[in-house]
Amino acid sequence: MKIFQREQRSLFGEILDWMLTPLLLLWPVSLALTWLVAQGLANKPFDRALEYNAHALAQLVTVQRGRVLFNLPQSASEILRADESDTVYYQVLAPAGRFLSGERDLPQPPEDEVPQTGEVRLRDAELRGVDLRVAYIWVRLPLPGEPLALVQVAETREKRSMLATEIIKGVMLPQFVILPLAVLLVWLALARGIQPLNQLEERIRARNPDDLSPLDHKAVPLEVAPLVDSVNDLLRRLGDSMATQKRFLADAAHQLKTPLAGLRMQADLAQREGTSTAELKQSLQQIGRASMRATHTVNQLLALARAEGGAMVLAHQPCDLARLVIEVVRDSVPRALDKRIDLGYDGVEPGAEGVWVDGNPTLLKELARNLLDNAINYTPSSDARPGVITARVLADRFSHVVLLQVEDSGPGVPESERELVFQPFYRALGTDADGSGLGLPIVQEIARQHGAEVLIEDVHPGHNPPGARFTVRFPERRAAAE
Numbered sequence: 001m002k003i004f005q006r007e008q009r010s011l012f013g014e015i016l017d018w019m020l021t022p023l024l025l026l027w028p029v030s031l032a033l034t035w036l037v038a039q040g041l042a043n044k045p046f047d048r049a050l051e052y053n054a055h056a057l058a059q060l061v062t063v064q065r066g067r068v069l070f071n072l073p074q075s076a077s078e079i080l081r082a083d084e085s086d087t088v089y090y091q092v093l094a095p096a097g098r099f100l101s102g103e104r105d106l107p108q109p110p111e112d113e114v115p116q117t118g119e120v121r122l123r124d125a126e127l128r129g130v131d132l133r134v135a136y137i138w139v140r141l142p143l144p145g146e147p148l149a150l151v152q153v154a155e156t157r158e159k160r161s162m163l164a165t166e167i168i169k170g171v172m173l174p175q176f177v178i179l180p181l182a183v184l185l186v187w188l189a190l191a192r193g194i195q196p197l198n199q200l201e202e203r204i205r206a207r208n209p210d211d212l213s214p215l216d217h218k219a220v221p222l223e224v225a226p227l228v229d230s231v232n233d234l235l236r237r238l239g240d241s242m243a244t245q246k247r248f249l250a251d252a253a254h255q256l257k258t259p260l261a262g263l264r265m266q267a268d269l270a271q272r273e274g275t276s277t278a279e280l281k282q283s284l285q286q287i288g289r290a291s292m293r294a295t296h297t298v299n300q301l302l303a304l305a306r307a308e309g310g311a312m313v314l315a316h317q318p319c320d321l322a323r324l325v326i327e328v329v330r331d332s333v334p335r336a337l338d339k340r341i342d343l344g345y346d347g348v349e350p351g352a353e354g355v356w357v358d359g360n361p362t363l364l365k366e367l368a369r370n371l372l373d374n375a376i377n378y379t380p381s382s383d384a385r386p387g388v389i390t391a392r393v394l395a396d397r398f399s400h401v402v403l404l405q406v407e408d409s410g411p412g413v414p415e416s417e418r419e420l421v422f423q424p425f426y427r428a429l430g431t432d433a434d435g436s437g438l439g440l441p442i443v444q445e446i447a448r449q450h451g452a453e454v455l456i457e458d459v460h461p462g463h464n465p466p467g468a469r470f471t472v473r474f475p476e477r478r479a480a481a482e
Contacts, residue, residue: 012194019186027179031172038167042160043133050135051120053153057090058139061100061149068094068141068149070101085158089127095147103127106152109136115148131157196220200228212239263287316450318477319361321402322393323350328368329391332376336389340381343372347392347405354395357402357474359450367446370439371406371470377439378468379410400476407459407469418456443472451475 062069070092091102107125115138125132136152200220214232217225270283329345336343348355357364372391381387387409394403413421422444447454452474459467 011197012190015194016187016190019190020183023179023182023186027175030175034171035164035168038164038171039160041167042163046133046155046160047122047135050122050133050153050155053088053090054120054135054137054151057092057153058137058151061092061139061141061151063141063143066143068098068100068143072101085162086156089132089152089154091150091152091154093150095141095143095149100149102152103154106154107134109150117148125154127154133157133160196224200224212236212242263291316358316360319357319359319364320350320355321357321364321404321474322348322352322355324361324365325368325391325393325404326350328365328372332369332372335373336376339376339379339387340383341376341379341387341389343376343389343391345391348395352395354397354476355393355402356477357450358477359474363446363449367443367472368404368406370442371404371472374439374443374470375406375408375410375468379408395476402474402476404472404474405469407467409459409467410465412458412466412468413456421456422454443470447472 057072060071060073062071089103089106091104091106092100094100097108105127107127109121109123117138117140120135120137123134123136125134132154133156134152134154136150139149139151141147141149196219200215203215212235214235215228217228217232220228267283267287270280270287325347326345329343333343368391372389375389379387379389389406389408392403392405394405396403421440424438424441444454452472455471455473457469457471459469
């Protein structure tokens with residue numbers, strides 16, 4: 001758990017923590033290792049002196065007339081004189097542990113140790129509560145059975161501790177200066193390394209609100225380039241969204257201008273003096289038709305806006321396309337009857353295998369409704385020759401697609417115009433059909449959001465009229481069909 005909880009994470013503080021924490025944790029470890037190394041360095045010279053003393057005393061052990069003797073001349077006793085810091089002890093034992101000279105209480109070597117002559121060994125011991133460093137050697141005597149004598153030289157550890165402390169001071173004191181300096185340098189280096197982010201922030205803040213041009217990803221460090229690319233992608237999508245909104249507003253203003261002008265003109269005509277009842281009735285009829293046209297245009301514009309924003313607002317779910325299309329066909333029957341058009345459904349039944357798609361039911365019904373409205377608007381019909389419109393949903397099990405088809409007996413769509421009809425407000429020349437030119441663009445946008453494609457072809461090629469067939473190919477949702 002962190003000691004200091006921040007409401008918002010700081011990248012500078014996060015990096016600084018990860019850089020300084022190991023440094024501060026390793027510093028005590030460095031102290032401990034330095035102490036161990038210093039102890040080893042302090043022991044070496046004094047251990048060599050003890051080994052030399054033990055060798056020197058071993059040479060003073062002699063055998064005369066079968067007796068083991070130890071003579072310590074004045075010159076040899078000088079090496080055992082106590083100095084200012086430490087006390088030196090020695091002990092000489094004849095075979096069978098018989099005491100010859102020195103300190104009687106000096107500890108003996110371990111009992112399980114195998115004696116070996118000619119080699120000085122070292123060990124740590126304790127005498128009357130004082131820590132000692134002991135050097136000892138076994139001396140082989142020229143007597144029957146070659147018995148062994150033991151010579152030990154011990155020294156207190158004050159000089160060793162003092163030397164180890166001096167080594168520690170010499171190594172660690174500079175670190176108390178170096179460590180704060182290292183922290184300062186890390187701080188400055190990190191502040192300089194993070195400076196490009198601050199410069200990027202300043203460039204973004206200095207931009208005009210309407211400036212959506214991409215940022216220069218080459219002017220930032222390599223690690224920040226993916227972030228800049230993501231921001232550029234967001235700016236591009238934001239620009240597209242704003243362009244769509246501007247186009248929507250411009251198109252709405254343009255399309256509503258004509259019916260609103262007609263409404264105002266008819267209202268002015270109805271208010272003239274001397275207007276007869278028949279003229280007033282005709283003006284009211286024109287006002288009604290103009291208001292219906294304006295209402296239809298507004299509904300189409302709202303449908304187009306909903307379709308263009310549907311991918312971000314409406315969630316997708318498994319949909320029975322056959323059921324949705326049949327519902328739209330039923331809703332469109334009254335309008336088809338008013339124009340004496342034979343409207344029907346000819347396809348697989350709802351719930352059949354292979355007619356499920358992954359989509360939004362509201363948008364899918366809007367797509368089918370616009371296809372049917374487009375067919376009703378452009379299909380001529382009379383009592384003598386009624387128009388025919390057929391909607392169907394087919395399942396292609398081999399290609400794993402679901403087909404939505406709407407075909408009519410109208411004039412069809414020339415090949416030269418089959419791409420133009422998907423542009424907003426485009427209307428085929430030479431027709432007097434009522435419409436806003438937004439139905440097929442809505443169909444195209446909804447199909448794109450569902451991963452589908454829209455195809456146009458003639459129903460009866462070479463005939464007059466050839467008729468038109470609009471086919472929307474949806475990818476099948478096989479998991480939902482099982």
